[in-house]
Amino acid sequence: MEVRLDHILNGETLTKARELFEHWVRSDVFVWSNLVQLLIIVLLFAVSRPIARVLQARLDTLFARETRRRVSSILLKNAAKLTALTLPATWLFLLWVTLVAFDYYEQPAEFLRIAAVLLAVWLVIRLTSTLVRDPGWAKAITVIAWAIAALSIVGLLDDAVAVLDGVSLTIGGVRVSALLVLNAVLSLAILLWVAVMASRILERRITQSVQLTPTFQVLLIKLLKVVLVGIAIALALSTVGIDLTAFAVLGGAIGLGIGFGLQKIVSNLIAGVIILLDKSIKPGDVISVGETFGWINSLGARYASVVTRDGTEYLIPNEDLITHQVVNWSYSNDAVRLKIPIGISYKSDPRQAIALCFEAAREESRILKQPAPNVLLKGFGDSSVDIEMRVWIRDPRNGVSNIKSAILLRVWDKFHEHGIEIPYPQRDLHLVPPAGLEVGAVVKES
Structure with missing residues (x-):
């Protein structure tokens, strides 16, 4: 040593x-070609600065306008970070155009290529850290980008690709290599991310459209998500050279499995589509299903979210909304009539009681003036004279029991103020002794 x-x-x-x-x-x-390339790189940077300032001003104006329209998206949330990338993006574009020109005229452009690769990797990492929320995915993309850049700079990228392509195996006449699997995973991840981002942007646009009904909005959003994800998977498979017709047999097997093992899931999916198409239930409707009373918060592919007045959220399968009886309080009209039974004593004046009920209904703000309230004498019961109030409200989502309680309290106060007695159940008991029965007193001698 x-x-x-x-x-x-x-x-x-x-x-x-x-x-x-x-x-x-x-x-x-220190050769003339390299010095010329370095000079071109600096010159392109100087040219990029005024162009980037104009582009950044345009983007700031666009993002400001969208923000005033209250459009919420991941792009707007990171607008400042994205507009700051206009300079390196412009610089990279000019470098790429110069590289194309150098390659066309067969001029040496190694420094230009290195500068373009490093700048592209830096842009990818900045965009990843801005747009990708998952730190694991962001770190993986950063490592892959730097690895590709390093291999490209030292001239080993083609050799690395050849090594990955050489690690392969044949399955049923199909050659599967490590390069193919890597390309498939990367393509699928990128395309699925793009599909999810596009679906979120389109969903916000659709929900802001006043021309579309809420039911059609939900149906259109679900169809767009399915279509975009399907297109992303198909493109990912086609980019790696996989023949999509080979999945025909697999699709048949999956369909058979669905028929036997996933009947409930499929029935809920189909029921959800039927609900959206026939518009029987839509977000915002007030419904009653069994003992559950609330409003539709959202319609999912498998279930409907129903929020009750106490804040409890029930996830009701779509199939139950079709097979069971559902009360839709706002199906064709949001006006709802309530029936409130009231009993008074036989000693009281029913006409005065009816007038007081009308007065109580007129004083309650949630009761509609049209259709007007009505009070009817329904019959003579065992213990009371039966009266029924019929009133209309237009906001069942704000509660039905609470408005009934408010009206009954007003009636209670008015009845007590005017001496109208509210009875309680009474029974008269008559004792009839049997025939021949003697009633007497027994005196006991001491």
Whole structure:
């Protein structure tokens, strides 16, 4: 070891190394072609600055207008970070155009290529950290980008691709290589991310449209999501050279499995589509299903979210909304009539009681003036004279029991104020002794 160190550190070896380095710098670095490329890189940066300022001003104006329209998206949330990338993006575009020109005229452009690769990797990492929320995915994209850039700069990218393509196996006449799997995973991840982002943007646009009904909005959003995800998967498979017709048999097997094992899931999916098409239930409707009373918060592919007045959220399968009896309080009209039974004593005046009920209904703000409230004498019960109030409201979502309670409290106060008696159940008991029964007193002698 000492001999080797002495051999390496002696003056002759160091002199030769210095001479080799100087020769490499003179022959490969400080040559006119490289100096011209460095000058072009600096010049393109100077040209990019005014162009980037104009583009950034346009983007700031666009994002400001969308923000005033209250359009919420991941692009607007990161608008400042995105507009800051206009300079490197413009610089990269000009470098790419210059590279194309150099390659066309067969001029050396190694420095231009290195600068373009490094700048592209830096842009990818910045965009990833801005748009991709998952830190795991962002880190993976960063590592892959730097690895590709390093291999490209040192000229080993083609060799690495050849090595990955050489690691392969054949399955049923189909050659599957590591390169194919890597391309498929990357393509699928990128295309699915693009599909999800596009579906979110389109969903916001659709929900803001006043020309579309809520039911059609939900149906259109679901169809767009399915179509976009399907297109992303098909494109990912086709980009790696997989024949989509080979999935015909697999599709038949999946369909058979669905028929036997996923009947409930499929029935809920079909029921959800039927509900959206016939418009029997839509978001915002107030419904009653069994003991559950609330409004439709959202319609999913498998279930409907129903929120009750106490904040409890029930997830009701779509199939139950078709097979069971559902009361839709706002199906064709949001006006709802409530029937409130009231009983008064036989000693009280029913005409006065009816007038007081009308007065109580007129004083309640949630009761509609048209259709007008009505009070009817329904019959003579065992313990009371039966009266029924019929009133209309237009906001069942705000509660039905609470408006009934408010009206009954007003009636209670008015009845007590005017001496109208509210009866309670009464029974007269008559004792009839059997025939021949003598009733007497027994005196006990002491």
